[in-house]
Amino acid sequence: MIFRARRFSLFLLFLLAACPQLPQPFQHDAVNPLLRLDGRAGVVLILESNVPRTFATALRDSLNRQDVPVFLEGAPQDAFPLRLHLRKGTERAGLVELEMFWQLHDAEGLTIGHYDQLANVAASDWEKGAPSLMKRLADAAAPQLATLMPIEDGTRPLVSTPSKPADKQLLILEFVKGAPGDGNEALARAMRLALSANGIGLIEQAGPKAFRLQGQASVAKAGSNSESLHLEWRLLDPNGAEMALLELDGAVPAGLLEKPWGPMAGEIVASTAIELAGLIKDAGKKP
Template sequence: MSLRARITLAGMLALSACGTLPHPFEGHPGAAGRRLAVPPPARLAVPTPTAALLGPPGAALLAHDLSAALLAQEVPAMAVPAKRGDWQLRIATERSRGMVTPRYSVLSPSGEIRGTVEGLPLSAAAWQAGDAATLDRAANDAGPKLASLLTGIEAAQMQSDPHSLMNRPAKIYFSGVSGAPGDGNISLARQMAVSLPDGGDVIQNTRHGADFTLHGKVTLTHLDRRTDHVEIVWTVDRASGAEAGKVAQLNDIPAHTLDTYWGDVAIVVAHEAAGGIRQVITNNSGRANKPPATPVSVTATPRIARKTR
């Protein structure tokens, strides 16, 4: 009997496993994939550069291209002048032997440079002419580098904050399971409460003070008189109510197998899903991120509200 399990973070990451009754959901959740960069600022302003060896049209185009490349990396950047409280991207260049090398620095709201990345060397003639393809190439090269830098800056901030999830267990409110036939709601909830804690994060009985909320939803569909399709979706929400991620388990099983008692099936389902849920929480806690190799000073700043699934 085949099983397809998937973990959803910023997108659907397909996984697969196999098993036979009475363990139709047995398998391994696998790696959930890298966590997308979460920058510390509420907005990253990309002002039109004035020291980048570009005329006004080319400078404006570069700022626009950079903001688009950063948005593609899930970084909320805007090609606008920096306002009070904004983080910003400063662009400078170095010319040598007919080539231009752009350098991109991330500045805190106080104007402190928190990190710099070097771009791809490009033809000085094409750069200074404001060639659209050249500027687009520079922006697409810089986007992933800057996203990685911003992730490191956030990691440094979290590492220095004793109250951040990098330095303490996450508190999880588990609201239970719904939709399961038979004793599934009770059995799955009981086994998840046993499987999820791993000596680190903790489950609590109230929403108050919780960092994440977990809920399980079971949908059983009778495909025909011999086959049922079961889908179990575990949804993890942040304290803000925004979705942090999902772990979904799907399987076709003999009809009416789970009408009454789930038994060992609940144990295997919870054990498998718990690994994926822990990965969602880890990915949304910043624990997988590393500060940049060069130490940076830390300034308290608001976290960004991101569309991470």
């Protein structure tokens, strides 16, 4: 039997403010669970080559002030990898928009937390790694990144206990296609994060026991000032048989999806990821 679910909305208005409220059907009350892990070992910082080296030291100092040990090299084995994926926009009038996507991983390489940071900065200051700019960006990120650290002493609410690695159901996200702008990449990244947070093990290559997930997006004109967004998430069992199709439909302001999706992608996939994780776990219990 194939599980099918579909959600509709007549119109979605995404407010282009710093913290937009997400309308139905993408609005949700779900809270992504964190793996119950001890983060006192600190993090090892992994930056892409297009990030100034001075930013690494600035972030180390800022996180140290948040009581998070940071290692730029020679990290202990139980330190958590903290990765930064940077996308730099087109320079305009000497300014450039930075989209900084942070991911915190556990010892198995599974993502257990993420934070998206946006900033408009002077292009020349970024390129030369100006200390004042590096400190400003690091000080803005550090409090948010510190909250991602899993701890055991009760000072941070924890809503679930971890699955043992052998108990985790494995999944490969094969593709996300059809979304405009950076939507394919943003939706795929957000879905991986959400599924990892819900106890599903994400892998890069299909194995004999791995479930498979395929994402398909399409956009159609819905009026003079709006477009219709349709999303399909197709879940296949380890034998390649379709076991679920989850669909979402809604309208968005025309041209919005051509812009960077950023945190919007995470909000869109959150509830779907919880449904998918439940289906995968239930299927994994069957003999």
